[in-house]
Amino acid sequence: MGADGTNWRRVKMLGMLLLIGAALILLIRGGSNLAGIIGAEEQVAADAGGDLGAVGLGTGLISILLSIANFVVSLAVLVIGVITAIMGRGRARLGGILAAVIIVLAPILFFIGTFLMGMIGGITGMIDPNVGVTAGALRVILGVDLLRVLFVAAMIGLGGWFARSTAQKNLSA
Numbered sequence: 001m002g003a004d005g006t007n008w009r010r011v012k013m014l015g016m017l018l019l020i021g022a023a024l025i026l027l028i029r030g031g032s033n034l035a036g037i038i039g040a041e042e043q044v045a046a047d048a049g050g051d052l053g054a055v056g057l058g059t060g061l062i063s064i065l066l067s068i069a070n071f072v073v074s075l076a077v078l079v080i081g082v083i084t085a086i087m088g089r090g091r092a093r094l095g096g097i098l099a100a101v102i103i104v105l106a107p108i109l110f111f112i113g114t115f116l117m118g119m120i121g122g123i124t125g126m127i128d129p130n131v132g133v134t135a136g137a138l139r140v141i142l143g144v145d146l147l148r149v150l151f152v153a154a155m156i157g158l159g160g161w162f163a164r165s166t167a168q169k170n171l172s173a
Contacts, residue, residue: 011092012167014084018099018160021077026153028073032066033149035059036142040135077156078103084163095162102155109148117141 036043042056077099084096117140121127126137133141 006089008167008170011088015160015164017080022153022157024073028070029149033142033146035062037139040138092163092166095159099156099159106152
């Protein structure tokens with residue numbers, strides 16, 4: 001227990017858990033997008049009335065499982081971020097707030113990015129209103145979404161680093 005009444009060992013552990021959560025979110029969300037990129041041809045063919053092949057079925061099942069894992073890990077990171085914000089002081093509190101806020105903003109950023117990519121795809125002709133999304137357009141949309149995934153994981157990692165480094169400095173002082 002620190003002189004200010006803060007349990008810095010626990011804050012350090014929470015910061016480490018946020019760093020682990022950032023890595024897990026990067027793997028899970030990145031894997032889900034990668035599965036979508038791999039199965040883009042099958043998905044477009046199934047949307048056009050064709051049969052869903054083994055690749056499409058496999059990538060669809062992987063995406064469902066990764067979506068469930070994403071929900072569980074995101075909820076855990078949100079709770080850990082809130083606990084870190086409550087227990088920490090200074091930059092450790094800022095790290096917890098940053099991790100919790102970015103988890104809440106991630107779906108909003110997803111919808112904004114998807115809307116903008118749909119608009120750009122419609123303007124450039126990658127998305128045909130009569131046919132739908134082409135495999136190339138789907139790959140571009142998922143590729144751009146990978147940038148969002150990197151941004152979200154980096155912000156959670158930064159929050160975890162803030163919490164852990166602040167706790168480390170207070171423990172060594």
